[in-house]
Amino acid sequence: MTDGRGFARPIGVAVLGFGNVGTEVVRILTDHASDLEARVGAPVVLRGVAVRRTDVERQIDPDLLTTDAEALVARDDVDIVVEVIGGIDPPRELILAALNGGKSVVTANKALLADYTGELAEAAERHRADLYFEAAVAGAIPVVRPLMQSLAGDRVERVVGIVNGTTNFILSAMESGDADYEVVLKEAQQLGYAEADPTADVEGYDAAAKAAILASLAFHTRVTAADVYREGISNITSEDFQTAKALGCTVKLLALCERLVDSDGKERISARVYPAFIPLEHPLASVSGAFNAVVVEAEAAGRLMFYGQGAGGAPTASAVLGDLVMAARNKVYGGRGPGESTYAKLPTAPIGETPTRYHVNMQVTDRAGVLSTVAAAFAEHEISISTVRQEGTGNDARLVVVTHRAADQDLADTVRTLADLESVISVNSVIRLEGTSV
Structure with missing residues (x-):
């Protein structure tokens, strides 16, 4: 893209939103203008x-500020639109307007992408524009581009990650301080790690949106947030x-995306978010505080881990600027980044048919024959028991059962069945066990 004299003309940028991320994006654009120009091959100018x-x-x-986002997007001197508003509307309409006008888009909007990637990607394809969204998953951690490009020739089998800093902070604090959820949640809100309404984080909605994006990229299949099974950490x-510690584990809210292959070779995708026990030797077990990490397991590359803020x-602005530089380079040199890849079109497996291991904690009557009765209930549904132990006596007697892999519906x-047994007073908790090969 030249100005007619052989020199690359400036690349005009519009930023939608001026919160924490937008402020940092503008600051970097301003403070590092000369570096960005050298990296892009043309001046990058904030319009x-x-x-x-x-x-x-x-x-x-103040002359750069406007309340008319539609007019800013439509300006002829804008080549790239950076959307950091968040939410579905109006960002969806603004991004579509930009793409339909042939402008490239950089967004950090995981909620929008989790439900409307297809619509946005199709608009980008029709008008030969770029749609970049590295910042939508795990902030500054580069995981989107490796899945789209670095591992494009490999077969990804599994992606598992801690992708929500709020819940990881809460769980880390509960573990280190031996405190209850409500106490730690209030502390997280006071420190600014949790919102006044923490529902999106603690109930897993944020992580589920990111899981949908990761699954779509890893398995070349369009996956939406509605396809992701979700549980939060409030229970x-x-x-x-304490139980996790006895097992040599910790508790993490995990986003899991994996390729399932049945005995006939039929492939499906499982995408799910829930709290789980993971062994202390697992690479995600040591990820604490508000940090995120994603582990990718691929056929040829093996296990790769991405960790950071x-x-x-x-951190999010860093990812936005990385995408912005890529989009600007494409404008200068006439190229285009990779678009959506959905050729595989794999079906999504319902949670009931997804296998994993389970930790079942139940209060029982302290009398002879209880163990055999409980074991029979598991056998009735063809669930193999890995370990079982009794804790306490009398009215405080508990049985703790850890299973081998079994389908969620069978569990x-x-x-x-256990709840109907006379010898079982209550099933106190059921927590999945991930990160083992058994």
């Missing part, structure tokens, strides 16, 4: 920033951590 109000004092030239107790203005049926 404007769309905000809700212009009467708020900000560290930016995790300090007792669960998963949220925050500066659910077993729990219902």
